[in-house]
Each structure stands twice: as C-alpha cells, then as structure tokens.
Amino acid sequence: AAGVIQSPRHLIKEKRETATLKCYPIPRHDTVYWYQQGPGQDPQFLISFYEKMQSDKGSIPDRFSAQQFSDYHSELNMSSLELGDSALYFCASTPRGESGANVLTFGAGSRLTVL
C-alpha cells in the first residue's frame, strides 16, 4: 500500500540558509499535517492543509511557510535557518473528507541538521 513520502530524508544546512521539505500524501488523502520533533521531544504541530487551503496553524515560526498544491503534495519552506531548527520534520496525511476521524499516517520524516 502507498505510504506518505517525504523528501529529502536528510538535509544539512548552514545557519541563515533556506531549506524546502516535500511531502506526498497517500492518494486520495485530502489533508496534510506538518510536525516538528526535536530530540527526545513530542511532535509539535506546525500547520495543516485541507483541500489545498491552510486549515489550522500551530507553533510555526514566521520564517517558515507552507502550502499544498493542486496534486495535494505539500512543501514546507524554511528560511534564515537557526541552530534550533535542527529536528525531525514529519508530514502526515488523512482522508478527512471521508469521515470526521482524523487518523494520521505519518511519513518517515526529514531530518534537518543546521550547522
């Protein structure tokens, strides 16, 4: 069965650089979530999209932006990277349109290291 695909799996950047993470949800899943997880921490909700529109926002820094495209894939853009942005970034998708239960399927994550 198709899963949530995230790319790249690993990314190393310098401070003040820019990074873009991509997420391809499970086919027919219309809702995408982004989470940031630091070492030993819980996943922190960043932002979610439903049918290509931003549906909710969490603790996402102003330096970050995200969007969902017409093919439902999503991209998280991070600018002016800081050391504290080093984390595992998860994307998750759910077929919210089919039912009210938002069961999340997570991708394998993108590990960002900022030097």
Place this chain on the structure above:
Amino acid sequence: QQPVQSPQAVILREGEDAVINCSSSKALYSVHWYRQKHGEAPVFLMILLKGGEQKGHDKISASFNEKKQQSSLYLTASQLSYSGTYFCGTEIKNRDDKIIFGKGTRLHILP
C-alpha cells in the same frame, strides 16, 4: 492545551501489564494513541471518539472518559515489541485539523 500524560516512563518485564494515562483541561472530541520507536515515525494505534467508548485489539485497549476528559491505554501481557514512546493526541472538535500530542510516555520492556 497540550494533554498531560503519565507516567513519563515505565520499565516492565515481558508479560507484565501497563497503563498510560492522558488528560486534558479542555473538552475533547477525540483521543488518539500512537507509538513511536526511536528514529521512526509515529504509528497509529487507535482513536476514541467522545461517547465513553472503549476499544482494543490484541492485548492493547483504551478507554475514554468524556466527562473527565481522560483516556487510558492498557497494555496487557506486554511483549518486547511494545517498547517505544507512546503519545496521546487530542482533538477539540470534529474536523479539527489540529491534533496536539502530549509529551509522551517511554515504555521499556525487559526480557
């Protein structure tokens, strides 16, 4: 708004039982339970919708007390494969699009 989980960590021997609790200060629509192994993605275990239902499969079950805004995850006769960090996630309303996770409970099963 973040749900509170307890205990923070549990060490068990294989075959023993465990209970992990999750509570919220806000009225909840649903409670999710996920398990995450080190370096891997969280994996869905079960979801409980308001109504006080209880769910389970195999030796893992959960309950949701809507009035108390509390959920508990029960692991019976634990297996080595149960080791990992368990997160509860909560939604305030239907189609919330914002699932907030607790800080997690680390479960370590000894042979």
